[in-house]
Amino acid sequence: MTEPTPRRSSERFDRIPRPGPRADQRRDDQGKEALYSTSPSSAPSAQVEVSCARCGVQTGLSLAGAVRVAASPAVWDPFRDRVRARCPACDQRAWLTVRAGQGLRVLLRRRASE
């Protein structure tokens, strides 16, 4: 049973912000984003970012954390530049795409400018 949707949206409730547009605003990594351990912005020093094709979660890791992921039996697919290893978020074996994280990018930029 699908109810007919009312057309009326009252101006009296316009004080309540719509959730959509705010979702695009800059996130405060010490705000509610801090609830998510896998949020890249909650770990701004993450040196490596891992995206899992299975659970769709992007996880920020330190270099040591990335080494731990790679230390589990891992297979590298050079054609699609991805790794089959255990995802740090869902803990299942999956294809992972690995990129330099914010911490590493900042470090490399500093080195280049020196």
Next chain:
Amino acid sequence: MSAVVYAVANQKGGVGKTTTVVNVAAATTELGAAVLVVDLDPQACLTFSLGYDPDELEPSLHDVVVGRSRLLDTIIQHGEFDLAPANIDLAGAEVTLLSRTGREFLLRGELADLLDSYDVVFVDCPPSLGVLTINGLTAADQVLIPVQCEMLSHRGVSQLLDTISDVRRLTNRGLEIRGLIATLFDGRTRHSREVLQDLLARYELPLIGPPVRRSIRFAESPTVGTSLIAARQDTPGVAAYRAIARELADLEPDAELLEVAGWSDERRDAVLGVEDDDRD
């Protein structure tokens, strides 16, 4: 077949999340489904409502969080459906989990082993935005949003939709919003009707089943430790929860139930402010 997991969530307190879980779970059981309910609220209102003393139950969800027990070992077979209980120690989970990577996935991981044993799982989320609520939303396939039809509850829905957007982005991209369940509804007041109309129009969310009318029977039911359905109460609210369960199970609406729930076609059009030419 793997169970469908519903998170019953609203950051606003007192909107009828636990009452909704108890009665929709009971009505779903009545339809022949195997149901598990998970109490994710440290206040353990769901556990208490089903007749248990949360402080005397061991192991509970707290033991799962600290790694002493598996979710499977906490399950109690209540007469109506199965329950994974909570107690006040679960309040510590926010702290225990906060330093753990992958903390959002704890419940999802624990439920994964149980999904083949049930048809439906309902997760009763706490009335706050924290690690536990995020766990509930991360573990779920769909969210049910109980909403009391008043201004502050309307605002709570806006905040919850923002949270759901975060969860989809960060931990559970497949999470769907099944719709709103209007609770504690008093159709006599213009404010209730206006809030309901505005919620449905503003967010383009479906209303699941008829609004559940406010009734003292719901407030009384925790004293007996069963749902009102098991207590054989035939109030409009109980009929509404039965209709909601049928809709979640994708069954045809039962005209008699809708009538008892006070949701005849004329009444529905009057409450939702639907004109004849608004109908498809």
